[in-house]
Amino acid sequence: MPRTRVGVFVCHCGNNIAGVVRVPEVVEDARNLPNVVYVEDSLYACSEEGLSSIKEQIAKQNLSRVVVASCTPRTHEPLFKDACEEAGLNRYLFEFVNIREHCSWVHRHDPARATEKAKELVRMGVAKARYLEPQEEFESEVFPAALVVGGGVAGMTAALSLANQGIQVYVVEREGQLGGLVREVRTLFPTEQDTGELLGPLIEQVRSHPQITVYLGSEVENIEGFIGDFDVAVATDGQVRELKMGTVIVATGAKEFKPLGMYGYSGLPNVVTQLEFEKSFKRGADLPPNVVMINCVGARVPERTYCGRLCCSTAIKNAIWLKEQDPDAKVSVLHRDVMAYGVDIEEFYRGAMELGIRFLRYDVQNPPEVLGEKRAEGVKVHHQLMGKQIILPADLVVLTTPLVPREDSERLSKMMKVPVGTEGFFLEAHLKLRPIEFSTDGIYVCGSARYPSSIPESVSQAYAAAAKAAIPIRDGSVRVEAITVFCDERTCSACGNCVEVCPFGAVELQEGRFGRTASVNVTQCRGCGCCVAACRSGAMQQRGFDDRQLLSMIGALADEMVSVGGR
Amino acid sequence: MSSQSVLVIGGGIAGIQASIDLANMGLQVYLVERTPSIGGRMAQLDKTFPTNDCSMCILAPKMIECAGHDNVHLLTYSEVDEVRGEAGDFQVTVRGKPRYIDLAKCTGCGECAEKCPRRVSDEFNMGLDKRKAVYMPFPQAVPRKMTIDAENCLYFAKGRCRVCEETCQASAIDFEQQEEVLELEVGAIVIATGFDPYDPAALKEYGYGEIENAITGLEYERLICASGPTEGHLGRPSDGRVPQMIAFIQCVGSRDVNYKAYCSSVCCMHATKEAILANEHYPDLKSFIFYTDMRAVGKQFQEYIIRAKEQYHASYIRSRPGKITVDEQSGNPIVWYDETVFSEAGDSVRRVASKEVELVILCQALVPRGVHREIAEKLGLEMDESGFLAVRDRLECPVDTSVPGIFACGFCQSPQDIPDSVVQASAAAARVAELLRPNSRRPRDA
Ligand SMILES: Cc1cc2nc3c(=O)[nH]c(=O)nc-3n(C[C@H](O)[C@H](O)[C@H](O)COP(=O)(O)OP(=O)(O)OC[C@H]3O[C@@H](n4cnc5c(N)ncnc54)[C@H](O)[C@@H]3O)c2cc1C
Ligand SMILES: Cc1cc2nc3c(=O)[nH]c(=O)nc-3n(C[C@H](O)[C@H](O)[C@H](O)COP(=O)(O)OP(=O)(O)OC[C@H]3O[C@@H](n4cnc5c(N)ncnc54)[C@H](O)[C@@H]3O)c2cc1C
């Protein structure tokens, strides 16, 4: 057998690694490891220069394994694997060692030990690399249809965009009609048009598009499978439909927070939320002459730290609406900061001030107080410019509350195996560069389900989700990473633990050459490794993480610990 | 049939993301970037809010993915000269400026720059450093090739030098190179030309350009960046000393009808990030952020501010400072502002106060890039009063410009941060796909 030839590339990441970890020492240490025939340090391994050097050395040194010690596998592993493949080396003969996140960043104040740890991690990586085996990825087909869960502005826009790209779309909406939250909204910032003007044509287009099927009054009962091949159960009036889908967009929105017990809400009849105000006060109706709005009710407080992003704009919009209906009305907005970011909303805010709407800042330590026994009659607040407490008369108090996650987002999250963040909104794969993707392939998120978003933002996200959800469908197939498991039938004791734990239904007990044993459907296996951990016979092995590979890593570390102990 | 090609103008994060999505849809993408490398402003940032990922570390893989994609044709150091036609069928003239470097031969070894005698101000480092007349804007540049900047090269000025040519082992220097004109047929256009920082010298009261220790946000990003001109050493301009007290002034030129009426959207957050980074570098350092409204509206932003206050010695002072003066002896800037003081009875007064700090960071307004004005005029693209590309309907199709077939994403169409720019970029790609209906499969390994 030809000797395994390992090449190690240790990256400085500019100063990100080399500022803490003494890279030359790590390089020297790696030179003495078994099977290592080439070691290089690289200023930026991921730069064009760094990558071409990896490719060059694969050819020149006839490398059969490549180890890169650098920043993070999350964004960079595919890059290095591609480089290997371009140089003719199977991409599974590559091993990543994370010496930035695991060394220079977390041990910033201890360069000596950060360096030692980097050496150890490289030793472990090399040890594993020696046992890596080439793997073949296979293609799995993508079913040519997309599911959109939720028929609000975001869901409808995503559906239309997909359909306009020529893709079959199914929209599942829980309510009896499309439209979502904005159905209850009177006019829309920043254009001040009537909601109907936007919603009417949008609903009409969705309903009449030949490639869109809408299931109203329906819920997604279950989703199983993976990108390209989701099995979806949709329940309508107790009747369950089984559908196959290639990709899924989550657009389940959010709801307005109801501030029970705060500022007299739910006790005093004339204390309402912004949404209730929009719903119950129409043009031409008798409008109250003195209105006080209180912002950040239930937001930016210890129990709900986030900012609702769009609720300031809602308050400005409703204040302007009131002033436009009745120019003599006295409207005050009590706020902590006015979140009028960007061009349009800042202009809207300036317009509101010009109309004579009073914006008064309050301090969260010293919040306003709603006065009155049976009805709200006034609001007491510290006026920062006048320097004292004042009482604003109030015929109506409108509380500005944030959007909060819907009750069942937790359930959906479990069902679809996608995470929610600390606020309870769905959590994207990467806050900056993958804002509408989940880390699970084939599922995307848009609109207020992800985070409170105005319509322009929800619509942009919906289009973005449609772009992503269309790509695999247009391709017709996806490549599946070959980190799947296989069962060594000779050692399998047919206990069925693996069948129990597999979240993707990929394992079954079947009669085979060695009697009844576990059998894995690799097209369904996502490589989560649960069954490997659950297998009590050591029969389940994962490609790229098999016992030999992992034990060799532990071995490399253990040798080290023994020698340290003996010193 | 409509052309299955798309022109993307501007190679910042928005243009890069749009190109990747379009290319993955099977469309042919021509990405035109004015400067020698793609990357845009994000390449100049140190870390990014609200998770403090290193900006270059997350950007570099995107740049490489984009440039390496079989369906992307990268046209750097190029500009769009003319556009004719209509949705589905545009004719575009792109002018490639001569780099005086043979891209096929240059290995990016840097020897030429090493030897080049001509030092000029380095725009990538906001003028805080020097580069040579033959240069690569930054080490992770894509393409990783040199450019000779003819305006500053001695050979072009005086007819003598050519040291780079002698040095280059690869014979990549080519002083005979001519401008290249390319005619393209594309079905759609995506504009992503981003922003420029507004020159805060316009606000005399803040003394930018006169007060040595008053710098801008982007200058600060380069200073605090480990791969910047000072390797992350926050030495202040007057004496190189590391300050222990720094102040951020928000809304410099923004939200002011005398300058830029709009809110630039990202500066509250970048100041917060910069305060955190300063304290991470120097644990005793204190920051004072003078703000009008603290516009922290994104996911995890409020929590970021709480962390800045609780863990990183950042104090937020609600006031728009009236002026900045200097203590002649120490060179320390003094920020004049008004503050609210409470009496025991709970009443309060506003009174003038001052704070002496050692460095001031002016968080300047960010303005849409002016370059696209000519193109815009030719195409009949509408712009709003501030110069942002206008969209046809903010609510319905927030990335469609006033001209069918032309889309806009990122900062050139409204102030926004990286995540929002990435969203809009993908959104623009969807709109293009609706128009051009690509059906070809992307190559297997793309
Ligand atoms: C008082 C108020 C005023 C506002 N005014 C404006 C304004 O003037 N301008 C503006 O731009 N924005 C405004 N907004 C914000 C606007 O409401 C949101 O941008 C918009 O609702 C986001 O749309 P969405 O589709 O993401 O979510 P939603 O509108 O919440 O729609 C989600 C849909 O999904 C459905 N759904 C939820 N869970 C499930 C499930 N499990 N299965 C099936 N279906 C499900 C829901 O029934 C709903 O129809 C306002 C918000 C409020 C609260
Ligand atoms: C100091 C500072 C700190 C910041 N920190 C953060 C942060 O931490 N997190 C965050 O999310 N955001 C941050 N931002 C905002 C972030 O920089 C922007 O959101 C982002 O850069 C916008 O990307 P873009 O692609 O739209 O524009 P740009 O990055 O400006 O890219 C535009 C590109 O187009 C090119 N171009 C321009 N005109 C033409 C033309 N006519 N032809 C061809 N090419 C052209 C330019 O050369 C450039 O490469 C910060 C901004 C500043 C000023």
Ligand code: SF4
């Ligand atoms: S948007 Fe305004 S009202 Fe809503 S939580 Fe944020 S600051 Fe408070």
Ligand code: SF4
């Ligand atoms: S690794 Fe095991 S548990 Fe996980 S998906 Fe594959 S077969 Fe199922």
Ligand code: SF4
């Ligand atoms: S031009 Fe020549 S010397 Fe300069 S970087 Fe390119 S190859 Fe090296």
Ligand code: SF4
């Ligand atoms: S000719 Fe001289 S000045 Fe010009 S780029 Fe070459 S070395 Fe520099």
Ligand code: SF4
């Ligand atoms: S983001 Fe903050 S600093 Fe920037 S203009 Fe808006 S309010 Fe001012």
